[in-house]
Amino acid sequence: MSLPHAILTALVEKPSSGLELTRRFDKSIGYFWSATHQQIYRELGKLEAEGLIRALPGRQPARGQKKSYEVLPAGRAELARWTAAPHDLKPLRDTMLLRLRAAAVVGTAGLEADLRRHLELHERQLAEYEEIEERDFPPGRDSTEDRLRHLVLRAGIDLETFWTRWLRHALAEFAELPDDEPA
Amino acid sequence: MSLPHAILTALVEKPSSGLELTRRFDKSIGYFWSATHQQIYRELGKLEAEGLIRALPGRQPARGQKKSYEVLPAGRAELARWTAAPHDLKPLRDTMLLRLRAAAVVGTAGLEADLRRHLELHERQLAEYEEIEERDFPPGRDSTEDRLRHLVLRAGIDLETFWTRWLRHALAEFAELPDDEPA
DNA sequence: CCCGGTTGTGCAACTAGTTGCAAAAACGGG
DNA sequence: CCCGTTTTTGCAACTAGTTGCACAACCGGG
Numbered sequence: 001m002s003l004p005h006a007i008l009t010a011l012v013e014k015p016s017s018g019l020e021l022t023r024r025f026d027k028s029i030g031y032f033w034s035a036t037h038q039q040i041y042r043e044l045g046k047l048e049a050e051g052l053i054r055a056l057p058g059r060q061p062a063r064g065q066k067k068s069y070e071v072l073p074a075g076r077a078e079l080a081r082w083t084a085a086p087h088d089l090k091p092l093r094d095t096m097l098l099r100l101r102a103a104a105v106v107g108t109a110g111l112e113a114d115l116r117r118h119l120e121l122h123e124r125q126l127a128e129y130e131e132i133e134e135r136d137f138p139p140g141r142d143s144t145e146d147r148l149r150h151l152v153l154r155a156g157i158d159l160e161t162f163w164t165r166w167l168r169h170a171l172a173e174f175a176e177l178p179d180d181e182p183a
Numbered sequence: 184m185s186l187p188h189a190i191l192t193a194l195v196e197k198p199s200s201g202l203e204l205t206r207r208f209d210k211s212i213g214y215f216w217s218a219t220h221q222q223i224y225r226e227l228g229k230l231e232a233e234g235l236i237r238a239l240p241g242r243q244p245a246r247g248q249k250k251s252y253e254v255l256p257a258g259r260a261e262l263a264r265w266t267a268a269p270h271d272l273k274p275l276r277d278t279m280l281l282r283l284r285a286a287a288v289v290g291t292a293g294l295e296a297d298l299r300r301h302l303e304l305h306e307r308q309l310a311e312y313e314e315i316e317e318r319d320f321p322p323g324r325d326s327t328e329d330r331l332r333h334l335v336l337r338a339g340i341d342l343e344t345f346w347t348r349w350l351r352h353a354l355a356e357f358a359e360l361p362d363d364e365p366a
Numbered sequence: 367c368c369c370g371g372t373t374g375t376g377c378a379a380c381t382a383g384t385t386g387c388a389a390a391a392a393c394g395g396g
Numbered sequence: 397c398c399c400g401t402t403t404t405t406g407c408a409a410c411t412a413g414t415t416g417c418a419c420a421a422c423c424g425g426g
Binding site for chain 2: 034
Binding site: 017018019022037038041042045066067 | 403404405406407
């Protein structure tokens with residue numbers, strides 16, 4: 001149940017309309033919490049009904065008309081509560097690892113190509129993160145906000161680094177495997 | 184849509200009843216694809232209806248009576264197909280990173296304790312994986328199956344290593360932060 | 367031999383996220 | 397100033413996963 005809090009965070013950072021939120025989720029926030037515009041609209045409705053956010057003055061609400069929201073004190077309080085509350089870590093659930101285990105019993109034919117493709121995608125993502133780091137976090141900045149945001153980006157970079165390394169390792173192993181056990 | 188394939192993999196490895204599957208998901212398979220017993224029973228029903236698995240002879244089906252399943256050729260073929268087919272990588276979605284970003288706007292109060300708790304949990308998990316590695320993958324084994332399974336375990340170990348490192352880094356940063364901006 | 371706990375199977379209802387589409391407003395060229 | 401396109405909002409239906417509970421069979425002690 002994190003989407004409402006993702007939205008609250010985004011709105012505290014800057015009041016926005018549904019579409020603006022969608023765009024921000026596509027860029028920065030989506031790097032660690034993705035959401036579609038329908039999810040966002042639905043959630044905005046709920047949050048407004050619960051009194052955590054409110055529509056900014058503007059025109060009366062109607063379809064096709066921009067409607068911006070801002071966070072109310074109750075929303076900010078809820079966000080602070082949620083941030084500090086202990087959360088269970090959700091168990092890992094990764095398709096590629098599952099496929100590798102499946103390959104152990106039905107054969108590895110065809111898997112290697114997708115391993116290679118994933119490696120490329122992760123390399124691209126890693127490069128993108130590193131670019132952001134260079135651009136937005138030059139050495140020497142140290143406001144609390146900057147440090148925290150940098151920490152988050154760091155996690156992204158390290159995660160992608162892990163995947164690229166692991167995929168390379170997997171591909172190296174594949175190269176050494178006997179030519180394949182037929183399924 | 185990976186649960187059916189997780190179950191097929193498990194059943195190819197060894198035909199089992201719903202409960203046995205549940206237990207195996209709790210131990211080894213659940214390390215990278217968790218599932219509850221209800222999910223498993225429902226899926227077993229679907230897979231049987233689709234003709235990918237079948238109930239082993241045994242007694243006639245009834246509540247409270249063990250019913251084991253085995254994979255049919257069609258099931259094995261579907262598993263091989265799925266394993267080799269290209270898959271999109273699903274976007275990262277991590278609550279802790281979101282909370283850190285939220286903390287950047289509502290304050291870090293309380294977060295540190297949970298960071299510490301998570302570090303402990305990940306350390307425990309890492310230790311467990313390393314124990315398994317020592318026990319099940321002594322150097323020198325090199326059947327294809329062993330190598331692939333080891334690769335999967337390796338991913339688990341490296342992931343947990345990443346998290347413990349990152350969390351330690353985050354805690355170190357926290358220690359340097361000004362005493363807290365009130366929300 | 368029966369009665370209470372344990373094992374094993376399963377339904378129903380719910381929450382979260384995804385996909386496909388529609389419809390009102392605003393925008394811009396002829 | 398009107399008509400087609402784009403922008404922005406939103407509903408409805410679907411898929412995947414979770415939670416809570418029910419119920420049959422089986423097992424062991426009094």
